[in-house]
Amino acid sequence: MSITGAMNSALSGMTAVSRAASVVSSNTANALTEGYARREVSLAATQVGTTGTGVKVTGVNRVVNQTVVNDLRLAEADLGNSNIRTDFLSGVEKMVGESGEPGSLSALLAGFDSALISAASRPDSDARLTSLLNAAQGVAKQLNTISDNLMQVRTSADDQIANQVDTLNNSLKQIAQLNRTITAQQASGVDTGALLDQRQLLVDQVSAIVPVREVMRENGQIALFATGGAVLLEGSKPSEIGFDPAGLVTADMTLASGALSGLTLNGMAISTSDDKLIGGGSLGALFAVRDELAPQAQTQVDAFARDLISRFQDPSVDPTLAVGDPGLFTDKGVALDTTQEVGLAGRIEINALVDPAQGGAIWRLRDGLGATTPGAVGDSTLLTALGTALSDPRVPASGDFSGTKKSSSGMAADILSQFSSARQTAETQQAYSSSRQSTLKELFLADGVDTDQEMQKLMQIEQAYAANAKVISAMDQLLQTLLGM
Structure with missing residues (x-):
């Protein structure tokens, strides 16, 4: 992978995890909000030809089981x-x-x-x-x-x-x-x-x-x-x-x-x-x-x-x-x-x-x-x-x-x-x-916001953010070395 490709991948990754962090924050803040449906970020890989160029956010989905609702x-x-x-x-x-x-x-x-x-x-x-x-x-x-x-x-x-x-x-x-x-x-x-x-x-x-x-x-x-x-x-x-x-x-x-x-x-x-x-x-x-x-x-x-x-x-x-x-x-x-x-x-x-x-x-x-x-x-x-x-x-x-x-x-x-x-x-x-109502309510809440799960996601997001930041730092150091030759 070229330096430009690696940089683009890392930047797109940071953009994606930033959006994911925002969604986790929204979920946590609205855990007790009546009518709020949990959100999930939908991601997809990007590529040019057969070469991967990173990741993109394709949307933020509301998690709702309409049959249960x-x-x-x-x-x-x-x-x-x-x-x-x-x-x-x-x-x-x-x-x-x-x-x-x-x-x-x-x-x-x-x-x-x-x-x-x-x-x-x-x-x-x-x-x-x-x-x-x-x-x-x-x-x-x-x-x-x-x-x-x-x-x-x-x-x-x-x-x-x-x-x-x-x-x-x-x-x-x-x-x-x-x-x-x-x-x-x-x-x-x-x-x-x-x-x-x-x-x-x-x-x-x-x-x-x-x-x-x-x-x-x-x-x-x-x-x-x-x-x-x-x-x-x-x-x-x-x-x-x-x-x-x-x-x-x-x-x-x-x-x-x-x-x-x-x-x-x-x-x-x-x-x-x-x-x-x-x-x-x-x-x-x-x-x-x-x-x-x-x-x-x-x-x-x-x-x-x-x-x-x-x-x-x-x-x-x-x-x-x-x-x-x-x-x-x-x-x-x-x-x-x-x-x-x-x-x-x-x-x-x-x-x-x-x-x-x-x-x-x-x-x-x-x-x-x-x-x-x-x-x-x-x-x-x-x-x-x-x-x-x-x-x-x-x-x-x-x-x-x-x-x-x-x-x-x-x-x-x-x-x-x-x-x-x-x-x-x-x-x-x-x-x-x-x-009957209590049973269905439990099924409905199972698709709701679980703050423990959201915190686990946030930790994963932080790790992903740190990994992308390291790639960018490494690419920066490599560019500085090349420019100094």
């Missing part, structure tokens, strides 16, 4: 979906309360039953009648609270849907812009690694909301398709997702009635079911909470409220009532109307005729709601009949219950059992989703 996105979307469902079902179970837990529906109902027995044993005691009134009010207020909480959950889900749709639209627009910028910079020979990192983060954000498949297109662009089939982005053309938030969601508002908004894709209505076009991520789960899970829970507590009201407005239980008169429990002060059952748990309240705070008289609990004057203070007939009505096994007239007869406490236990079973099923799915 795609699978991880789907796993994280599935985990987010499972988390929302599990959190909702756990929350509903807590609203109803564990059997025997203070303040639970079962405990309040048991307290009401106990107060009826206590009052029947001493019908002359105003204190026991007052305790009975308080216990009945406690049951009604608990049902009100459960219904109000379900309304708030649905309202919150509706608000979150609106926020996620905004995030989705903004992210798709930013990805489309990055597609254009990446294409332009690649054509100019500019490194696009940082832009690719940014685009990957945005796609991750989109996929958490609506799970997507990323497809590479020409000139560094990508297309995004929801796993359900919807086209979210094709090159530089993002789709527009439409949604109109309700502001406040009440028990009677449904998607089918038009009171709640669904989704549109480029102006066309699309299904919001969690197994359809946009299903599988957090957006699908929020629609499931708003339109399926919470209404199902509302149906059950409404059915319980209906059963409770009907038990005590029966004239055969309280002979002082006429057919159609409201009983001890009412629908906002009026008798039960079975055509207005939706939201009944939020409206159930105690008849004002027995509540002194509302101008009623406590003795009507003993003598009958239709009584105009107090009766015999020792007569426990009505109180006993009320207790019997509470524990009387009946087939529920509505709700998703088995066809067997149930007492009020049996219905409450059945509601809790249903919510508990649904929560356990959701937790099983959540555990599976979490395990």
Whole structure:
């Protein structure tokens, strides 16, 4: 090899290792940066004819296993979906309360039953009648609270849907812009690694909301398709997702009635079911909470409220009532109307005729709601009949219950059992989703920055740099010797 050839080889080597050192520095500095993909320098030998003339940097590559990235996105979307469902079902179970837990529906109902027995044993005691009134009010207020909480959950889900749709639209627009910028910079020979990192983060954000498949297109662009089939982005053309938030969601508002908004894709209505076009991520789960899970829970507590009201407005239980008169429990002060059952748990309240705070008289609990004057203070007939009505096994007239007869406490236990079973099923799915996501996350991180490995590379780079420097020094000394001859 000539002196010039040796010098060129050494200089090209120093240039290459300098670039490699810069890449190692970037990798180390960004080891904890979200979305950063490890870089590797790609080198190639140069030659003139059959003579090697050194080495050149052909590029800096992002190390990304796209298959693992795609699978991880789907796993994280599935985990987010499972988390929302599990959190909702756990929350509903807590609203109803564990059997025997203070303040639970079962405990309040048991307290009401106990107060009826206590009052029947001493019908002359105003204190026991007052305790009975308080216990009945406690049951009604608990049902009100459960219904109000379900309304708030649905309202919150509706608000979150609106926020996620905004995030989705903004992210798709930013990805489309990055597609254009990446294409332009690649054509100019500019490194696009940082832009690719940014685009990957945005796609991750989109996929958490609506799970997507990323497809590479020409000139560094990508297309995004929801796993359900919807086209979210094709090159530089993002789709527009439409949604109109309700502001406040009440028990009677449904998607089918038009009171709640669904989704549109480029102006066309699309299904919001969690197994359809946009299903599988957090957006699908929020629609499931708003339109399926919470209404199902509302149906059950409404059915319980209906059963409770009907038990005590029966004239055969309280002979002082006429057919159609409201009983001890009412629908906002009026008798039960079975055509207005939706939201009944939020409206159930105690008849004002027995509540002194509302101008009623406590003795009507003993003598009958239709009584105009107090009766015999020792007569426990009505109180006993009320207790019997509470524990009387009946087939529920509505709700998703088995066809067997149930007492009020049996219905409450059945509601809790249903919510508990649904929560356990959701937790099983959540555990599976979490395990799958953790496994794929480890595979993804395996391609990330390993600072120990980067330090080893840096040592090799230093050795290579020193070797090239020695060649240059030796060539310099040789030239000096030749010039001095």
